[in-house]
Every structure is written in C-alpha cells, then in structure tokens.
Amino acid sequence: MSLNFLEVKDLDKGFGGLKAINNASFNVRRDEIVGLIGPNGAGKTTLLRMILGILKSDSGTIHFKGKKINGKKTWDIINLGIAGTFQNMRPFRHLPIIANVMVACLCPRAMKRGEWVKRIEAKAMDALEFAGISDMAREKASTLSQGDLKRLEVARAVATEPELLLLDEPFGGLSPAETDLMANSIKRLHKGGRFGRLHSEGPAMIIVEHKLKQLMKIVDRIIVLNYGEIIADGAPEEVAKNKKVIESYLGKGDK
Amino acid sequence: MGSLIFYLRKLIKIFRSEVLVLPSRVAVMLFFLFIILFPIIFPDPYYYRVIVLASIFAILAASWDLLSGFTGQMNFGHALFFGVGAYTSAMLNLNLKIPPIASIPLGAVAAVMAGLIIGIPCLRLRGTYLALTTLSFPIILVGMIFAFPGFTGGELGVSGLSRLADSYIGNYYIVTITMLVLVTVMWKITDSNIGIILHAVREDEIAVRTSGVNTTRYKLLAFSLSGFFAGISGGLYAHYMRVAGPSTLEVNTSFLVVIYAIFGGIATIYGPVGAVFVLIPLLEFLRFLEHVRIPDQILSIMPDLLGKFLVKFVEILPNTRMFIFAFFILMILLFMPDGLLPWLRDKVETQCPRCKVRNISRRQTCRICTADLH
Numbered sequence: 001m002s003l004n005f006l007e008v009k010d011l012d013k014g015f016g017g018l019k020a021i022n023n024a025s026f027n028v029r030r031d032e033i034v035g036l037i038g039p040n041g042a043g044k045t046t047l048l049r050m051i052l053g054i055l056k057s058d059s060g061t062i063h064f065k066g067k068k069i070n071g072k073k074t075w076d077i078i079n080l081g082i083a084g085t086f087q088n089m090r091p092f093r094h095l096p097i098i099a100n101v102m103v104a105c106l107c108p109r110a111m112k113r114g115e116w117v118k119r120i121e122a123k124a125m126d127a128l129e130f131a132g133i134s135d136m137a138r139e140k141a142s143t144l145s146q147g148d149l150k151r152l153e154v155a156r157a158v159a160t161e162p163e164l165l166l167l168d169e170p171f172g173g174l175s176p177a178e179t180d181l182m183a184n185s186i187k188r189l190h191k192g193g194r195f196g197r198l199h200s201e202g203p204a205m206i207i208v209e210h211k212l213k214q215l216m217k218i219v220d221r222i223i224v225l226n227y228g229e230i231i232a233d234g235a236p237e238e239v240a241k242n243k244k245v246i247e248s249y250l251g252k253g254d255k
Numbered sequence: 256m257g258s259l260i261f262y263l264r265k266l267i268k269i270f271r272s273e274v275l276v277l278p279s280r281v282a283v284m285l286f287f288l289f290i291i292l293f294p295i296i297f298p299d300p301y302y303y304r305v306i307v308l309a310s311i312f313a314i315l316a317a318s319w320d321l322l323s324g325f326t327g328q329m330n331f332g333h334a335l336f337f338g339v340g341a342y343t344s345a346m347l348n349l350n351l352k353i354p355p356i357a358s359i360p361l362g363a364v365a366a367v368m369a370g371l372i373i374g375i376p377c378l379r380l381r382g383t384y385l386a387l388t389t390l391s392f393p394i395i396l397v398g399m400i401f402a403f404p405g406f407t408g409g410e411l412g413v414s415g416l417s418r419l420a421d422s423y424i425g426n427y428y429i430v431t432i433t434m435l436v437l438v439t440v441m442w443k444i445t446d447s448n449i450g451i452i453l454h455a456v457r458e459d460e461i462a463v464r465t466s467g468v469n470t471t472r473y474k475l476l477a478f479s480l481s482g483f484f485a486g487i488s489g490g491l492y493a494h495y496m497r498v499a500g501p502s503t504l505e506v507n508t509s510f511l512v513v514i515y516a517i518f519g520g521i522a523t524i525y526g527p528v529g530a531v532f533v534l535i536p537l538l539e540f541l542r543f544l545e546h547v548r549i550p551d552q553i554l555s556i557m558p559d560l561l562g563k564f565l566v567k568f569v570e571i572l573p574n575t576r577m578f579i580f581a582f583f584i585l586m587i588l589l590f591m592p593d594g595l596l597p598w599l600r601d602k603v604e605t606q607c608p609r610c611k612v613r614n615i616s617r618r619q620t621c622r623i624c625t626a627d628l629h
Contacts, residue, residue, distance in 0.1 A: 052465055078467030086465075092458035095451070096611070103455045106448050107467030120448065138611035160467045 004066055005030040005204060006051070006164055011060035013046055013228075020046045022228040024060075028164070033190055033205045035215045035236070038225035039248055044208045045087055047225070048166045051206075052084045053077045064164065079109040081201070083162035085153035087169050087208070091141040098137040100152060101127050104159035119197070124159060126196030130185065131155035146173035151182070158189065158198065165189075165203040171211045179214050187218055216240070224248070276622060278603040278615055283525070286532075290431050294424055303427045307495060309535040310434035314488035316515040316527035317441050322481035323513075324522040325445055326474060327457030329382065332389035333512045335373065335396060336482045338504035340366040340489025342400075345413040345499035355419050359490030366486025367479045374478035378471055393504045400501055412500025419494045430491055437484055442524040444480065453477055454522070518584055520594025529596045538580055545573040605629075 006028040013021040020043045028034050036044050049055040051062055053074040062070045069077050083104075092100050101124035104110065110123075128134040131151040136144070144152060150173060157165060170186065171179045192202025209215040215222075222239040224232040226248040232239050239245055274280045293306055319333045344362030347353045353361070373392055377385055400407040407413065419429045444450060452473050455463045463470050493499040502508070519530025547569055554562045591598035604613045605628055607621035614622055621628055 054461060054465070073469075074461075074464040075467050075469045078465060083467070084465055086462070090459045090462040092455045092462065094458060095454055099451050099455070102448065102451055103463060103468060104466040106452060108469075109467055156466060 004063060007061075007063040008047075008051070009061045009063070011047070011050065011062065012058045013043075013050060013055065014058055019228050021050070021057075024225070024228070024230050026223055026230060026233060028204055028206065030163075030204055031202075032221060033186075033207065033219045035219035035222040036206055036208045036225065037210070037212065037215070037222060042225040042248075043228040044225055045168055046228075048084060048168055048206065048208060051077075051082065051166060075107070078107060078160055078162075081109065081161075081163035082166065083157040083160045083164075083203075084166035085150075085157050085168050085170065087172070089146075089149040089153050091144070091149055091152055093140070093142040095141060096138050097133065097141050097144065097152060098124050098128065100141050101155050101159050104156045107160055110160050123197045126198040127155040127159040128152075130158060130189070130195045130198060132181065132185070147175065147178050150174060154182075154185075158200070161199055161201060162203050163201045165205045167205060167207045167209075169208055169210065171209055171214055179211065183214055183218050276615065277613060279600050279613075287435060290435060293431075294427055300423045303423050305536055305539050307427055307430045309531050310430045311488050311492045311495065312512070312515065312535060313528040313531040314434050314437050314491070315485050316512050316519070316531050317438050317524050318481045318484035318488070319512045320516045320521060320524055320527045321441050321445065321484065322477050324516060324527075325450065325453040325457060326477040328377075328474060328477065329386040330389045330481075331386045331513065332373075332392045332394075332509050333481075333485060334504050334506070334508035335369055335389075335393040336366040336485030337489040337492070337508060338393060338396060338499075338501075339369045340486030341493035341499040341503045342407065342413065342489075343486075344490035345416050345493045346407075348416050348494070349413055355417060355490070355494045359487055359494065362490035362493075363483045363486030366482040366489065368482075369486075370478040370482025371475060374475050378474055390506070390509065393509060394506065397501050397504045400504070408500075410501060412498050412502075413493075414498040414500075416494055416497045416499070418497065419491070426495060430495060433487070433491065437487065438524065438528050441484060445522075445524055449473070449476070457522075514584060518587060518595060520597040523594070523597060526594050526596040530594070533595065534580070534584075537583065538576070541576045541579055542573075544576055547572055 004027070008027070009025050011021050011024045012019075024047065036047070038044050046055060050057050050070065053069065053072055053076075057070050060070075061068055064077075064080055064082060067080065069080065069082075092103070098121065102120055105120045105124050105127070125134055125137060128137055131154050133144070133148050133151050133155070136148070141149075141152065150170060154167070154170060157167075167186070170182055174182060186205070186207075189200050190202055190205060192200045194200070207215060207219065216236045219236060221234065222232070222236050223230055224239060224242070224245045226244075231244045231248060232242045234242075274284055290306070290310075294303065315333065315337055318336070319330065322328055322333075323330045340359075340362040342362075343365035344355070344358040347358040347361055348355065373389060377388055380388055401409055404410075419426050445453070452463065452468055455466075456470055456473060460470055489503060492503065515530045515534060516527040518534065519528070520526030549565055549569055554565070557565070587595055603616055605616045606613055607624060607626055607628060609626040610621060610624040612621060612623045614628060616628075618628060620626065
C-alpha cells in the first residue's frame, strides 16, 4: 500500500504538436517529500495539473490510494485527499483573505473531517495562522503582496486537510528569510499533528521548485523532468551528480 | 413584572447598540416601517399599485442579483423565470382552480425546473456566450406561446385569474410582506457560507474547484434559487394583474431587471431592491409630464412663433419620460460606478481599518476596537 500511494504510469499529454509529458511514470510513498525539478517548459506544472484533474491526460493512468483518479472531476480528486497550489496565484481578489480559506474549509472533505470543529471561520483562521498571515485576515486579498499570496495559496491547500500536497513553486517570490520560514512550516506540516483546530495528516508532498538549494534541504527524493520525460529519479545527492541533469540545466559542454 | 422590565430594557439596549449605531441599519428599519405603514400614510389605491409593482420587481431584481451578481453567470434572460412563473400559476389557477396560495409556489417550482433546464446546458458557457444563450430562451418561449394560442392565449395571454385578496389593502399586504420576507431570505443566503462560495465562483472558478467544492452543484443551486424567487414574483404579478401575457417574457423585462440591479449596486441584494423603489416611483412621478399645460393667459401675451413652439414642446413632453429616466440612470452610473446604494453607504459609513467593522462616518474612533478611523 505504501508503495502505491500515488502511482503515475505511462502518462502522456500533448498540446497540439508539443509533447508536454511523455511517458512519465513514478511513484510517491505515503511518507515522502518529493521534489520535482526541471528547466522551464519541462512539464512540471502540467504534471501537477493533470494529477489535480484540471487538465485531462491523453493516455496513461494515475492511481491514488489504489483508485484511478484521471478522468475524475477536480473536486472529487480534492475530496479524496489531494490538494494543490497554483504557480500563478489565483486568490479570490474581492473577498477577504479569511473568506478565501473558508471556501476550502467548506469542501465536503474538510467538513466531514471537522470532527468536533463546527466553526469554519475559526478553522480558516488557524490555517491562516499556520501560513503566517492571520493578522491580515479581514483585508481584501487584492491587497496582499506576492509572498503573502503564496502563503495564502498554501493556507488554502492546507485547509482541505490533504494527504498529498502538490506545491507549485512555494518559494517563488519569497525573500531568503521568508523562504526559510516557509520551508520550516512545510517540514512542520509534513510531521503532522494539530495546528489549533486544523488537523494535519502529515501529507506526502510533491514540490515543484527552482530554488534548488532550499529544496534539497527538505526533500527525500528528487524527480527531474526534461521535455516531458523523467530523466532522473533518486536521492538529492545522487541527482545532483547525475550528468544528464547537469546537462539539461546548464547545457552541453563543448568537450 | 420586574423581570419583564429587565428584558424590555435589555431589548432596548440591544436595539440601540445594534440597530441605531449604523445609518444603513436604520435605513433598512425605516424601509420596513415605511412599507408596513404606507397604507395609513397614503390611503390611495393608485399609490398601492405603484408600491405593489415595485415590490414584485424588487423580488425579481434581487433574484437576478443572487444569480448574476453573486455567481457572475450573466443571465440576460431573467424574464424566462418571471414568465414561466406567471404562466404556470395562471394556467393552474384558471384550468384547475387552484387558489393563489398554492398556484404561486407551484409556478415557482416550474420556474426552478426552467432554471435547471437552462442551467445544465449553460454551465459550460461563460461571459458573452452565456449572456446571449440565456437571452434567447425567453424569445423561444414567446414563440412557443404564439404557436399554441388555444392553450396559452396567444398574444392576449391568460386572463381572468382569481385575485390575491378581495381588497386593495389585502393585495398590498400580501405582496409587500412576501417581498420583505423573500428579500430577507435572499440576503441571508448571500450572507451565509453559500454566499461566500457563490462569490468565489464569480472570482475564479478553477480555484474554487481546486479547493474541493463542486462548482457545478453550486451554480445549479444559484440557478434554481434565483428561478424560485423570480417564479414567485412572476406568480404574484400574474395574480395581481389577473393576466399573464407575453409581455412578462419580453426582452424589455429582462433588461429592466439588469438595469435595476446595476443601478442599485451589484452583488448586494439590498441594492436592486432600493433601486426598484427609487426607479419605479420615479417613472410614475414622471407621468406628471402628461398633464403639463400652458395657461392661455401666458400664450396670449407671447409672440406667435414662440407660442406655437411651446405648444409643440408640451405636446411631445410625455414622450420624453423614458428619455429622462434613461438620462437619470446614466448619470447615476457615471458618477457612482458601484451603484447608488453602495455609494450612499460609503458616504455615511466608514470601515474601521483595523477590525473591518463599519462605523458611522461621524465617529472618530471605531465602536468595537476604538482604533482611529481617519
């Protein structure tokens, strides 16, 4: 079971003539943090979006906890226990920040798992507190800075109490100090437990990130994508030495 | 006795600290009182009729706001719900002799069905495409009504329905109290968690889906709730006018509703209601133009040409009614792009920068957290 927590098999996706994902297969265990890296346009975001069901795959299967999830509606997938953030943040700009998170708290999964928690607003507040923007809860989301929008995305994803969290560039636009804070809260979230009224399952994670230095500190395993193909899959140290990976990032040397 | 006075004092205290502190709440209270006491102040059937029609259109405009203002599903064919509600309750009343108290809710149920029938195919459409598609449905229905004149009465419509009540006062109270209750219910719906989700769907549908909320269900919910309220207003209209004609399905009706809602302030519920109660009496008031006459004494002392011009001008004056109406709306929208009522509300109230509670703008400090307001 632990091996088949998330199982992606022979996944294909093309946009017109462009092959965004080509025959990608990998597994994620229940207790892992997986980093997903690759040059721009490698298909990382496409892969996450296909797991979330926003994009439909051309062929191949995605199994989550033994259930096939590709072809299902996005909300069904979220309610099975996957949550994701967007690379380009998509808050509800005219709603207060707390209402942004309350939407996620109102999904059937969070409502059912609320146990003794009936107060949705209080729970949303705890999710904001976890992300570190609870002091601005009543402001409109349009007033937030880039870094805070990232945190809002994380708070919104965490509020559905996922078992698998897909983070698309969680450190993007954050200063080094903020990056460390975010990395710490991600680690804390992965350990699980309660954050006030919010319950964390200790989710497995897939993190797409370009800031490799910080990423290496928190992940257990790294998958490298290039032109839609997985070119490396292994522990951070191994991947860092892999010739193909260095080539794809830096280009081929002359000699 | 002592405990009675105690609770009475407590009630007065709550009333003072909750209602009297904000101009908008006082305004709502005064509106309720005005509606209830109106027959005592102006005991005239003509005035009753104006307020009753305003109430019916207030329900309709508020229901449009519930669907299009909150969910962002631009519905330019809201007359469909109105017409379906009117025709269904009219035919049930006429053919099966069902009294209005049952035929109006049944008409509303039929409007919900219509809402679902439109809603399901329209779910995939957005923006202009949705607007154009919804615009076409009432026109199709009008065509169907003209195609089966034996059943629907064709252009004349279904007439001879039973009255809501026997007296003017009875009619007045049935319609206005229904309006107050339904508008309060609608406002409560939009103020609840459902309202937050509907608002979020308007902002970004994909993001709502990735928050795990079934947006299809909520959009259909919005369609059917809006259809229900609009259907009730249609049924009330049919029974009040005692006729359900094709005019209820006209494009004109659809656009009037949109105008009311945008004029009063979109996504507020109270905005469209206020707008209807400003615009319909205004339109009635402008009828005085029909009775403008220039006295003969003035005409006799005027030069001939100017006199002729004045007579001609007075003759066309009644036809400028809609022009003045439109000009008024355009001016309001030019200077208050958020709508009339939100603009007024922002004038008299300020939001506390710290705790986001609204305060009367006269205050220097917030009434809750005592932060400086200015």
